[in-house]
Amino acid sequence: MKNFSRVLDLIIGVGLIGISGIAFVYFLINERFEWIPEVALELVRDQEILKRPPAKKCSECHKNIYEDWKESRHSVAWTSETFIEASENRSKEKCLPCHIPQSIQGEKPEPRTDLRDQGIYCVPCHFIDNKMQGPYDLLAPPHPTFRNPIYVRSNFCGSCHQKTFKEWKATQVEDTCQDCHMPRKKSRLTQKKGLNLLHKKRWVGDHRFLHGKITKEDVILETRWETKFFNISLKNQTIPHFVPTADNGDPRLYMYIKFFNGTEEVDNAKEIIAPQQETALPYNKKINYRYRLFDPVSKAVVELKYQPAWSKEKTEVFSKTVTR
Amino acid sequence: MKFFGNLFVVISFIVFPAFQVGAGEMILKEPPKSINKYYPPESQPSKWIQQMHKMSTHFGGVFINLKEEDFDNVDKHADKLVEEYKKTSEMVPEWEDYFDIKAAENFANAAKTHDIAKAGKASGGLGKTCGKCHAEQQVSVWAKFHWPNFHKIKVTDPISEKETAFDDYMGSISSSFKTVIVNFGEGQYDRAAKALKMFKSRFMELKSTCSKCHINQDVKRFYVGPEIDNALNELNKELSSKKPNTRKFWKNIDLIGKKGCKHCHLVHRTNSLIKEMWQQSVKK
Numbered sequence: 001m002k003n004f005s006r007v008l009d010l011i012i013g014v015g016l017i018g019i020s021g022i023a024f025v026y027f028l029i030n031e032r033f034e035w036i037p038e039v040a041l042e043l044v045r046d047q048e049i050l051k052r053p054p055a056k057k058c059s060e061c062h063k064n065i066y067e068d069w070k071e072s073r074h075s076v077a078w079t080s081e082t083f084i085e086a087s088e089n090r091s092k093e094k095c096l097p098c099h100i101p102q103s104i105q106g107e108k109p110e111p112r113t114d115l116r117d118q119g120i121y122c123v124p125c126h127f128i129d130n131k132m133q134g135p136y137d138l139l140a141p142p143h144p145t146f147r148n149p150i151y152v153r154s155n156f157c158g159s160c161h162q163k164t165f166k167e168w169k170a171t172q173v174e175d176t177c178q179d180c181h182m183p184r185k186k187s188r189l190t191q192k193k194g195l196n197l198l199h200k201k202r203w204v205g206d207h208r209f210l211h212g213k214i215t216k217e218d219v220i221l222e223t224r225w226e227t228k229f230f231n232i233s234l235k236n237q238t239i240p241h242f243v244p245t246a247d248n249g250d251p252r253l254y255m256y257i258k259f260f261n262g263t264e265e266v267d268n269a270k271e272i273i274a275p276q277q278e279t280a281l282p283y284n285k286k287i288n289y290r291y292r293l294f295d296p297v298s299k300a301v302v303e304l305k306y307q308p309a310w311s312k313e314k315t316e317v318f319s320k321t322v323t324r
Numbered sequence: 325m326k327f328f329g330n331l332f333v334v335i336s337f338i339v340f341p342a343f344q345v346g347a348g349e350m351i352l353k354e355p356p357k358s359i360n361k362y363y364p365p366e367s368q369p370s371k372w373i374q375q376m377h378k379m380s381t382h383f384g385g386v387f388i389n390l391k392e393e394d395f396d397n398v399d400k401h402a403d404k405l406v407e408e409y410k411k412t413s414e415m416v417p418e419w420e421d422y423f424d425i426k427a428a429e430n431f432a433n434a435a436k437t438h439d440i441a442k443a444g445k446a447s448g449g450l451g452k453t454c455g456k457c458h459a460e461q462q463v464s465v466w467a468k469f470h471w472p473n474f475h476k477i478k479v480t481d482p483i484s485e486k487e488t489a490f491d492d493y494m495g496s497i498s499s500s501f502k503t504v505i506v507n508f509g510e511g512q513y514d515r516a517a518k519a520l521k522m523f524k525s526r527f528m529e530l531k532s533t534c535s536k537c538h539i540n541q542d543v544k545r546f547y548v549g550p551e552i553d554n555a556l557n558e559l560n561k562e563l564s565s566k567k568p569n570t571r572k573f574w575k576n577i578d579l580i581g582k583k584g585c586k587h588c589h590l591v592h593r594t595n596s597l598i599k600e601m602w603q604q605s606v607k608k
Contacts, residue, residue, distance in 0.1 A: 085478075086536065088365075088472065088473070088476055089365045090365055091364040091365035092472065092537065093364065093368075094537070094538075094539045096368070111368075113368075248535060248539065250532050250535070254485075269521070270482065270483075270525065272482050272525070272528075272529070274532060276531055276532040276534075276535040277528055277529065277531040277532055278531060278541075279528075292517065292564055294514055294517075294518070
């Protein structure tokens with residue numbers, strides 16, 4: 001009985017030491033990693049990660065972020081058919097800096113010569129000044145990560161999305177690019193078994209770089225009839241940049257107006273609302289369109305459809321019938 | 325003496341890139357396929373241009389250093405020039421005969437005497453080899469590799485929403501423009517107004533077309549900017565009025581024709597026509 005009690009005490013003691021040890025390591029890694037001597041960290045550094053690794057290498061630990069990125073347009077910046085066609089088989093020099101950036105720092109990136117198929121991947125955004133950077137100071141045994149506040153600011157995106165950045169800035173809206181296109185949720189930065197439990201949950205941005213869906217709540221339609229004219233106004237009410245927006249791509253909103261006399265279509269009109277035609281809808285400002293009526297008209301059907309830069313497909317934003 | 329030295333350096337820089345060989349006529353033959361591998365998309369950056377710059381820099385380097393009496397660097401540039409010249413002579417086999425290695429070596433030897441007059445005299449033979457090639461091939465190379473190919477551009481016709489070859493699209497624009505003019509001339513103002521709507525839509529689509537090559541937004545405003553937009557609105561106003569003003573109508577048509585169509589054609593059409601001819605000769 002006495003022996004059993006001793007064994008139990010030993011197990012409990014070892015267990016407590018183990019738990020304390022794990023708790024201490026957890027505390028050390030997440031809160032006080034500066035206490036760990038650099039010499040010790042050097043032993044566990046992964047040299048490949050310290051020299052511009054391919055995305056697949058990053059995915060060994062950051063599986064979720066990698067899978068999100070794979071779904072994004074950034075991951076196909078060099079390989080998408082639309083890009084290959086629009087850039088005349090990637091020969092247009094103006095396209096290269098932002099489709100295969102070396103680093104997205106500065107006024108405009110320089111195109112890189114390696115790993116071009118990966119488009120805009122982990123390294124151009126996170127490997128700056130020869131060190132891994134992100135929104136947090138972190139201890140990760142394979143590589144240190146240094147906090148840089150730029151990761152939560154819009155100007156980080158502005159080196160490529162220059163035009164959109166300027167449009168957003170002019171709106172004076174506080175929500176940043178990341179707030180809408182990289183919404184954050186609490187999760188672990190690494191999914192590598194074992195290591196994941198040693199890292200506490202953080203706010204992690206969505207690396208699919210969400211492309212917002214345009215709805216009738218975003219673009220507000222108003223109409224007004226006159227004897228010989230039909231007037232329309234559109235207002236981008238919610239999106240704090242022009243809609244659509246692009247520096248060099250050609251996304252479009254198509255507005256179709258069909259005029260009917262009874263059930264017979266007597267005339268039609270169309271507007272192409274596109275950044276490259278300088279007709280995109282600015283934030284919170286009404287844009288007016290006026291149509292002359294050549295024939296008697298009893299109603300009009302106004303349809304708005306959206307076609308992103310990388311697709312030939314259009315999706316409906318709204319369709320509204322306006323009677324006279 | 326120093327004055328003549330300075331003068332010679334200046335003249336060398338002006339003359340060397342061209343050393344134009346007088347030619348009363350020019351035949352624009354498509355450059356040989358073997359040069360393709362030194363230009364995008366096969367090569368990024370343009371290795372041929374880099375090679376030209378290397379030779380030009382070493383040639384300039386010889387005279388700059390002769391003037392500065394930095395003779396070690398004169399010798400280095402002279403040797404590098406011969407090295408790059410030989411390398412270039414092997415890059416496009418079809419152009420091998422333009423090169424005269426002996427002339428390059430003579431120039432290098434003359435430069436190494438550190439006598440600027442001797443170097444100047446020897447540069448003539450070398451310069452002529454460059455000048456002959458430039459005179460016969462430079463325009464073709466610029467036309468082929470430095471200007472994007474209009475014939476590869478596809479435009480989404482705003483009326484049909486179909487992707488259209490650039491040349492066909494230009495035909496559609498021209499046709500819409502003529503429909504406006506013809507109907508106006510016949511006093512069919514409603515028809516002219518409808519055709520104008522179509523023309524405006526097609527013409528403004530060109531803003532997207534310009535963006536396919538140009539990054540600078542201001543460039544497209546030369547041809548499809550506010551001035552043209554205003555002229556189109558003025559035309560629309562005239563055609564919507566009970567009695568359109570003929571003088572105002574033609575004034576705006578003239579403005580669109582000159583500032584929209586002609587100015588763009590002046591800049592872009594020559595190159596486009598050269599490429600078109602090459603394409604047609606390939607088809608034949």
